[in-house]
Amino acid sequence: MDKRRVLVVDDEEHILELIKFNLEKSGFYVFTSDNGEDCIELLHSNAVDLVILDLMLPGIDGLEVCKEIRKIEGFSKLPIIMLTAKSEETDRILGLELGADDYVTKPFSVRELVARVKAVLRRSEDIKKQEIKVLQLRDIVMDLEKHEVVVSGKKVELTLKEFELLKMLLENKNKVMSRNVLLDEVWGYDYFGETRTVDVHIRHLRKKIGDDETGKYIETIRGVGYKMK
Structure with missing residues (x-):
C-alpha cells in the first residue's frame, strides 16, 4: 500500500x-x-x-x-x-x-x-x-445507490454478502486483500478465522460475473487472499 x-x-x-x-x-x-x-x-x-x-x-x-x-x-x-x-x-x-x-x-x-x-x-x-456512487472495472458497473451490478450490459443478481464482497474488492482494486481482512470487513469479527467462507463466496461471485478460470477480474493470491485487477 x-x-x-x-x-x-x-x-x-x-x-x-x-x-x-x-x-x-x-x-x-x-x-x-x-x-x-x-x-x-x-x-x-x-x-x-x-x-x-x-x-x-x-x-x-x-x-x-x-x-x-x-x-x-x-x-x-x-x-x-x-x-x-x-x-x-x-x-x-x-x-x-x-x-x-x-x-x-x-x-x-x-x-x-x-x-x-x-x-x-x-x-x-x-x-x-x-461520495462515490458508481464503481467500475472494465465490463463491471456497480451502482451503489441502486444496489445494482451490471456486467457486459446485463444485470447480475447478487446476494447481500456477494455485493459487499465485490464492493470491497472494487474499492481496493490492484490491492491484495487477505481473507481475514475480507472476513472482518464483510462478515465481522464473529467469522474470524473461517476463511473458507470467503473462498466459497468468491467462487459464487466469479461464476455470476463471468470470471473465467484465468481470473480476468479476480486474481487469487496463493496463501493470502484475492485481488481485483
Whole structure:
C-alpha cells in the first residue's frame, strides 16, 4: 500500500523534527516547511494527503495559509490539522470555520497527534467513499445507490454478502486483500478465522460475473487472499 503523504508546517525546527520522526515511524511519508509561502509552493508541486499546520507562522499566518489551501484546485477538502497554543482559542475556532478538520493544542502528546492524523485520514476516506456512487472495472458497473451490478450490459443478481464482497474488492482494486481482512470487513469479527467462507463466496461471485478460470477480474493470491485487477 502506498504511504500516506503528510505536510508539516511549523517554524520551530525541533517540533518539525519531532513530528516528522514519529509520523515516519508510523509509516507516513513526510514533507516539512517552516513558513506559509513554502507550504503553498509545496502543495502546488506535490501530492499531499493531509497538512499539519501551525497557527503562528512568520509572514503568512496559519489562518491565511488555511484560506489559501482551500482556494487551490483539488485541495478544497484536503484534511488540515491545526497546531495551536492554549491562549489562541478564538483563532482556533476561526480556523475550524475556515475549513480546518481538527486541532491539537501545544504542548501536545506526539502519540495523540499521530492518532488524530490517522482518525482524520479515515474520516476523509469514508467521506470520499460515500461520495462515490458508481464503481467500475472494465465490463463491471456497480451502482451503489441502486444496489445494482451490471456486467457486459446485463444485470447480475447478487446476494447481500456477494455485493459487499465485490464492493470491497472494487474499492481496493490492484490491492491484495487477505481473507481475514475480507472476513472482518464483510462478515465481522464473529467469522474470524473461517476463511473458507470467503473462498466459497468468491467462487459464487466469479461464476455470476463471468470470471473465467484465468481470473480476468479476480486474481487469487496463493496463501493470502484475492485481488481485483
